[in-house]
Amino acid sequence: MRGWCITACRGDKMDKSPMIRALGLMSGTSLDGIDAAIVETDGEGMVRPGPSVSIPYKPEERRILALALEAAKDWEPDTPMPEEIAEAERHFTLANAVAVRELLSQERLKPADIAVIGFHGQTVLHQPARRRTVQIGLGDVLARLTGIDVVNDFRSADVAAGGQGAPLVPLYHQALARSAGIVEPVALINIGGVSNITWLGADGSLLAFDTGPGNALIDDWALAHTGEPVDRDGALAAAGEVDMDVLEALMSHAFFDAPPPKSLDRFSFSSDAVKHLMAPDGAATLTAFTVEAIARGLAHVPGVPSRFIICGGGRHNPVMMSMLSRRLQGGVLPAEDLGWRGDDIEAEAFAYLAVRSLRDLPLSLPGTTGVPEPMPGGQLHRAGKVLEG
Numbered sequence: 001m002r003g004w005c006i007t008a009c010r011g012d013k014m015d016k017s018p019m020i021r022a023l024g025l026m027s028g029t030s031l032d033g034i035d036a037a038i039v040e041t042d043g044e045g046m047v048r049p050g051p052s053v054s055i056p057y058k059p060e061e062r063r064i065l066a067l068a069l070e071a072a073k074d075w076e077p078d079t080p081m082p083e084e085i086a087e088a089e090r091h092f093t094l095a096n097a098v099a100v101r102e103l104l105s106q107e108r109l110k111p112a113d114i115a116v117i118g119f120h121g122q123t124v125l126h127q128p129a130r131r132r133t134v135q136i137g138l139g140d141v142l143a144r145l146t147g148i149d150v151v152n153d154f155r156s157a158d159v160a161a162g163g164q165g166a167p168l169v170p171l172y173h174q175a176l177a178r179s180a181g182i183v184e185p186v187a188l189i190n191i192g193g194v195s196n197i198t199w200l201g202a203d204g205s206l207l208a209f210d211t212g213p214g215n216a217l218i219d220d221w222a223l224a225h226t227g228e229p230v231d232r233d234g235a236l237a238a239a240g241e242v243d244m245d246v247l248e249a250l251m252s253h254a255f256f257d258a259p260p261p262k263s264l265d266r267f268s269f270s271s272d273a274v275k276h277l278m279a280p281d282g283a284a285t286l287t288a289f290t291v292e293a294i295a296r297g298l299a300h301v302p303g304v305p306s307r308f309i310i311c312g313g314g315r316h317n318p319v320m321m322s323m324l325s326r327r328l329q330g331g332v333l334p335a336e337d338l339g340w341r342g343d344d345i346e347a348e349a350f351a352y353l354a355v356r357s358l359r360d361l362p363l364s365l366p367g368t369t370g371v372p373e374p375m376p377g378g379q380l381h382r383a384g385k386v387l388e389g
Helices: 059-073 083-107 139-146 156-160 170-179 216-226 232-238 244-250 279-300 318-327 345-358
Strands: 020-026 033-041 047-056 116-119 122-127 132-136 150-152 186-191 194-200 206-213 307-311 331-334 379-381
Touching (some): 020 083, 059 083, 083 122, 116 345, 150 345, 170 194, 186 279, 206 279, 216 279, 244 279, 307 318, 318 331
Parallel strands (some): 116 150, 307 331
Antiparallel strands (some): 020 033, 033 047, 150 379
């Protein structure tokens, strides 16, 4: 078990040890799969990342989730959940239970070795202006299936209080930066389905917001034109050229000039503007759109960062990384250059946030989501008897 100490958080009172072993689960808007990661943390400035596993979605699982996302577009508040979403929630919860069991088996751990699971869920709807955000996933069922306490529903309290409900990872970004001894202004950019930026000042100040599209539009374009769910290694974009007129039209969206706090839904942007382009040119233009949106977002931060640390799936796309290096002023480097695991950071973050939730610490701040005051959140589901399945 790699020499880890074992801490516990069972019953009504938390173990007095400052460090808790937690497992985080994350499935992003790119619908590529489930990431599971273990961390030991006090929920504040102490973080020790541990083992992880990534389980790609099967085509049928991806199809069911895609149907849920489509159904959510027409889902009005205060009406019953559409069956497509309810079915996806059941499948999704079971898939996450499998991911937990896979990671525990890989590390020869027992459920009792994990204090809590941070279960982000799958975002199917995000409408903070209507004070509504929905991440599907049955926390009570996952707790029973795994035999481990579960914290989920991380965003609702923030949105109900008037916050954007996103991004939530910045507090973990800050903890990682502190653990790495970073003191100069730095930006952590996560390129998932949607892109977001965390700006960390030398004085400890923190500002975060969504910058625009990430990989979602590119992934959808690649799937439609190549049958592959991603533009692997940026090969499609590398074969094309950016249509500057289309890019300018895409960047005319009012979102980019709006000041933070601001957040996005997966479907806030469309690829309609590139539908007349050949497949390679469309991929190149959508990739440039993600990069230009990130660059435009820097107009809203207090100063130019000395380094840009890239997390999330976008850093695997060499075309995107090359575009970022040319477009941004400062060093652009993948998370691995700091010893971090860029594919695991979001899963690790929800393990960290689960511990913060247990300790009634804020999950979001005025500078991260625009919530009026530091906001705790999350719903705790106690584990019962482990269900077979």
